[in-house]
Amino acid sequence: MELLGAATVVLLICIACLFSFAAWRGRSGKGKMPPGPAPLPIIGNVLQVKPKNMSETFQKVFPLPSSSAGIIFSNNEEWLQLRRFALSTLRNFGMGKRSIEERIQEESEHLLEEINKTKGTPFDPTFLLSCAVSNVICSIVFGRRYDYKDKKFLALMNNMNNIFQMMNSKWGQLYQMYSKILDYFPGPHNKIFREFDDLKAFVAEEVKLHQASLDPSSPQDFIDCFLSKMQEEKEKPNSSFHMKNLITSTFDLFIAGTETTSTTVRFGLLLLLKYPKIQEKVQEEIDRVVGRSRKPCVADRAQMPYTDAVVHEIQRFISLIPLALPHTVSKDTRFREYVIPKGTTIFPILSSVLHDSKEFPNPNEFNPGHFLNENGTFKKSDFFMPFSAGKRICPGEGLARMEIFLLVATILQSFTLKPVVDLQELNVTPTLSGTSNVPPVYQLCAVPR
CATH class of the missing domain: 1.20.5 (Single alpha-helices involved in coiled-coils or other helix-helix interfaces)
Structure with missing residues (x-):
């Protein structure tokens, strides 16, 4: 038997x-x-998963994510309406009297003050950069910035850091592949939900404060604009503008717009430490175009091809998000000799484009020349797509590009960055290379110029 x-x-x-x-x-x-x-x-395909190189693995394996509210994982008409609203709000920023650029410049001044306090001694730039970038988002979304020592702000920063770390951990990566199974099992992956809940609770509290002080004729931030849109469409059946989408969309903008940009700048500063000659050339261009009497502005970028090339090369080289967000095929699509059926989930492997050897010779080398013509002018590339591609390209691309350029230029205008170890010992290999490429922990000295 x-x-x-x-x-x-x-x-x-x-x-x-x-x-x-x-x-x-x-x-x-x-x-x-x-x-x-x-x-x-x-x-x-669990045995074929490589936690240290998920973008390579995910060229073969990945599950269909669950549908959700907000900008990132919503679909169809709801996604279209929310994305269009977010884009127009961020682009036009018809809230208050200050433009996004002015808010970034204001926060840059606070960042410089904090760096000055180090007095040229070694420090880890992670916390200060995260605070600065997060405050730009806070200014846009909540209508105000926080002091870097504010307890509420510090708790918020801790939430986001924990989420980012967990998503890139082995458990986090495993959960993203086998969520339907792991939902029923205990483990470290469950901690991330508490972090998400805390962050959404913070957003919900801010929404309540905005509801009490809302003036639809004079919105001051993203939440005000969304609440005004909710009032406009309150009688409209099946409107995409309701409380759940407000909280989730605000959460999406906040979480996506903080860690990604601050990590890019942090990785960029590490590369400038590694290649001091490149740092010197950027500073020479800043001195020539901007000088020392005023702060860099977005309009300067057109006259600063080398700095622009360095910023682009930082994003290309680090390939921060090697695996883009999922796309769904809306109809049967012919690709070469194959047909991808309608409804199939597609994950663009951005690193395969950013490190294309035909477009970027020696793609694993950090070289601003990848974005410069022979005469020194800036060279555009269709292969530059760190913000993803297609209709789901990052809605905050314009904001992020502005922040990265202004923060790098402003820091190098005021300080020369010095390593605390020999250049040969300075490691630029990512420590977390799961869904994101995160630079190793390092310290630098910011010497006033």
Whole structure:
């Protein structure tokens, strides 16, 4: 009897393997799905996952994310309405009297003050950069900035840092692949939900304060604009502008616009430490175009091709988000000799484009020349897509590009960055290379110029 039971189990496993193999074979070939690794029964492709290089793994494996509210994971008409609203609000910023550029410049002054306090001694720039970038988002979304020592602000920063770390941890990456299974199991991956809840509670509290002081004729920030839109469409059935989408959209802008930009600048400063000659050339251009009597502005970028090239090369080289957000095929789509069926989830591998050797010779080397013509003018590239591609390209691209340029230029205008170790010992290899490429922890000395 026991032998019969064991034989039954073996038979079921064999049948499952055959079905799995047949399904895989059916997905590949001319006129069908592109080829990929054969999934094993039950565990799928888990054995092929490489936590230290997820972008490589995800060229073959990744699940369909659950639908949600907000800008990032909503779909169809709701996504279109929310994205269009976010883009127009960020682009026009018809709130208050200050432009986004002015808010970035104001926060840059606070950042310089904090760096000055280090008096040229070694410090880790992570916290200060995160505070500065986060405050720009706070100014746009909440209508105000926070002191870097504010307890409420520090708790918020801690939430975001924990979320970013957890998403890039092995458990976080595993959860993103097998969420439907891991939802039923305990483990470190469950901690991230408490962090999300705390951050959303913070946003919800801010929304209540805005509701009490709202003047629809004079919105002061993103939340005010969204609340005004909710009032406009309160009688409209199935409106996309409701409280859940307000909280989630605000959360999306906040979480996506803080860690990504601050990490990019932090990685950029590390590269400028590693390549002091490049730092010197940027400073020479800043002195020539901007001088020392005023702060850099966005209009200066057109006259600063080398600095612009360095900023672009930082984003290309680090490939911060090697795997873009998921896209869904809206109709059967022919790709080369294959057909990708409607409803298939597609993940663009941005690093494969940013490190394309034909477009960028020696792509693994940090070289601003990748974005310069022979005569020294700036050279655009269609392969520059750190903000993703297609209709789901990052809605905050304009804001992020502005922040990165202004922060780097403002810091180098006032300080020369010095490493605390020999250049040969300065490591620029990411320590977390899961869904994001995060630079190693380092210190620098900011010497006043």
